[in-house]
Amino acid sequence: MNPAIVLALQLFGASELLRNGDGRNDAFAAVARFDNCTGFLVRPKASTPDSARAYLLTAGHCIDQSVTAVVRDRAVARTVIFHYFADTEARQVRIPAVRAAYSTMKGTDLAVVELAATIGELARQSIVPFRLAAAGAEAGEPVLSAGVPVTNIPDGEKFVRASRCTLGETAEVIEARWHWWSLHRTDCSDIWGGSSGSPLISRRSGEVVGMITTTNAGAAITEGDFRCSIGQPCEVVRGGFRYRAGTVYAVPVAGLPDCFRETGEFDVALTGCPLDPGRQLNVSNAAIAARPGAAWSAAISGTDFPRFRYKIVNEGEGDCRDPAGYSSPLPVEAGARITDRLPEREGRQHLCVIGVGSQPEQEPRFATLIHLRADATPPVIRPRFLMMEEPGRLHFQPVFVLPELGRYRYKVAGPDGEDCSDRESFREYLRVPIRVPRETVGRICLYGLDEAENPTPTVDLPMRGVNLFAGGVVNAASYGPVAPGSIVSIFGSNLSDEPVVLTDSAGAKSTLRVLYTDPLQINAVAPAGAAPGPAWIEHAGARVEFKIEPVSPGLFQGGGTLPDGTLLLAGTGFGTGPVELRVSGVRAEATVRRSEHAEGLDLLEARLPVRLRGWAPVQSAGNTIWLLLR
Template identity: 35%
Template sequence: MRLALLRPAFASILGALALVACGDDDAADPIDGGAVDARVPLDAYVPPDAHVAPDAYVEPDAHVEPDASVPRSEVLHDADGANARYRGIGRARVPSSCTATLLDVGGDDDAPAYALTAGHCTLWWENDESFEGRVLDEPGEVVFRFFTDTVDAQHAVAVEVAAFSSMRGTDLAVLELDTTVGALRTAGIEGIALATALPATGAAITNVGAPLATGDDPEEHLRLGRCTLGERVSLVEFEWLWPDAVANDCPEIRTGSSGSPLLDASGAIFAVINTTGEERPHAICHLGRPCELEASGPATYDGVSYAIPVAGLSACFVDGAIDLAATGCPLASGAVIDSARETARYQRPSETNTTIRVTLTASEGFTHYRAKAGPAQSTDCRDEAGYGAALAIDAAPTFEAPLPTADGLTVVCVRGGPAADAIQPATHAVAWVTASDSTPPALPLPVRHDPPEADSVRFWVDVENPTYAGYDRKSGPAATTDCDDPEGYQFVNVRFGQFTVTSEGGPTRVCVVASDWADNVSEPMEWVFFE
């Protein structure tokens, strides 16, 4: 059964993006040295029973108090100077509200000051390029000395330029502050050093961040969480593939925590928070539901947070000033090949849908490319092995890879250069991720209705992308309306999230089906009213 599907535009998706979860994460399952329960494989699927008729309207659950046994972070105070070492960690608005850290990268008092945060905080979410020396879309600031008990001592510094910002294979931004190291030192604010190596898995670590307030927790100043470092993993979240991330169980990671530092035993920064796993079972590898690429395939872990390593980043600074071309700088800077995935991010394999296509465009001196493709869990774009021979873009402007018939993730890696023998190193590859998805949305659907009126009943539908992305419905006399018949279904405008059915003058049957982003259609749910 094929029905109409409303797939939101990519711009609309980005407008709602929050890589670090909103809301209370008190129910998070902490990791212990990287071992986490509640794995949800991408291909897990339980065939639904057809024609599930849910109960009538159910009152929502009452407010549930947080579990006191769950680890919490502590709000930091500095009136007595006890936390002076954290004065260089503050609230960034660039323009997203995140956490940023003043860096200690050497140089004299006249050296420029830099702050480190997550790349997605600049709202430049492209997965196929990095930005250097780019002016922010609107003037920003970082507020240091961001303690709850010294509000009058807060110190705001303007930010207009990101020296580096990228979500291509990483999630980091280095902000140029409109001040000097010496001026901040005079204000009692010192930078924090970058670590030279990551701690061992299982090590005790610290997170200091400035998450936003929630309904249950109005405090939004600096807070400290004590946690454990998990394993290094490859991570996928929607369009982004991060081949080197570290898991952690730091408490109360939520909106505003993005960019907050993970500190080792010496107090040096070795990673910055970039995302966390929400309990959203229908959004595997999607926004707010990152998945780890394990040998058996993608897997998700509720409540686990992830950070991007920055150990060794000090090599990108010379005499206190950023130099992305400096020897040993791990940031992959410079232009990369102009590419675009022609096919959709989510695809349903069929006899007529068998390939993934990535198009290449000759620009900025790039005339040739090399490419490879394979399962995301076993294909590393940074590895030179597996790339095909160099091809001229003009002669072969589209790279095609087979679309697997089994559910899972495939990555296409492309890298370019000005000649066949001058292709950029694999560190500059662009990764395009595609999900093969032949699994229909499962029943019961996230659909509910109000208590019926005398001759009408109002329904509500919840969008849970990418699984429950669109809905169609039909209604008619109960005796003659067949929910299995695709004829007669009408599109439900999910922007409003509701529709009303009126009585047919007797028993009335209502049918609803859901569609996902791969155009799989669910079995129908049905109700009978006005009997």
């Protein structure tokens, strides 16, 4: 046990910026900034001598983000900064990193980086290495994360921070093209960009039991293809996957001491080392998603093995590590490719490949795994775009929202009455904003496609005369549905100061109070007594149908905090409350009252059970905003 760590732990609650002017946090001097990541100095074994070369552990994606590569002995030219505390910048110690002894994102997310110093040389500068736990930690282990998050952290506070948390059960995890076995769930706070590679330190023993790798905390859209995409990891479960919102994942470090010689040198070939030695074939498939029934097109290449065996399992119904079910050996030759077809239903499949024909053969536990998702569901969000009137010209720019809106096709039709029905005449949007003479535009037609090329419905934007766009009556804060008494944004073309009239499902007509008008947008206030259900907006002879929901909350960007930590927020469509918010994953109940000075505006006050600082996502049922907490 390291008494200094255990003593310091008693000082922390939620994520806290560490200071060390008085030396009380010397135990965390070995937590380092490593470019845009965190790393930490380790003494692999108690017997490792001070004369041994120093090694830093960090996340594999901080070195190489290849899906299945295993990097060994790659030269690096980076700087590691120890003593990275907020109040001791003059005492920082900068050490060159000379090589990545090991790095991979295949099955785990871990890198071992050799430094241009010995353990003893760093110890003489008060940088005491962490000890690695020899055995795996159990769920429920109280831990502390210590890292250097930089995203969403105020300037002047981008130094080592610590957070109390608890180690959870392990899970098989998917994120975009990556796949990892046995990551621990955790509930650590303030895990943002820069936190990758942060050690998880047992609050009982002071030993490192895991390392932060990824999180889906703060995700704005958690439906459709957004689940399991980059920044939104999900878990493989029986029959498919499960998305656990607000979860932080960590790589276990059990067994890593067995990858170091008694002299302290890292060697992945040592007996007992649990890491993939990297002897494998190259397996790649261009697509990550395709329509049901489409064929795999997985290329097999490499020289480590003359032959390979493979199997394909439905997600949650098989395991690449199980030797059962692999094919007979097939030759690795030019153009070797796996072309099995996806099932005629939605779901993800895992392709497992092992090399054979030379000794030793590739163990199934180190099988190369890639996955392909069968997807027949159109995107869950409508095409998004920016449109602006410029002198004599129209500026139009589709907005990409990956992975659901990764491509767009469009058509700018002339004033001769051409419609949007013929998609064959659409062209690919090449990410160059469209600027056309205003008088030549009759309408703009647009649809988006997801990774499997499932299309959205076509958005038809007529630009001649006064038009109200279909789907263009929305909550002004969230761009979601409209609620009685909420502030509404109405989108169209050639809009004016003419009255805006709403007819609700009960047939009641109301002239809306208009807050703002330009040729493409009107902001107004829906009547508080409007009946939920189908409704219509009429303006200058144009008419569009939309739906009113009883409640449809949306937060406006902005807000602040009082000295006692109370959050002050503004929104619309919340109703009478109270409502539940999540602030950086922390639940908070908010009271709601209508503003006396701005019609349609809801004012929210929320008290957090813990004190948070920095940029934090604030989530309502309708949308997510980012707020700087001080």
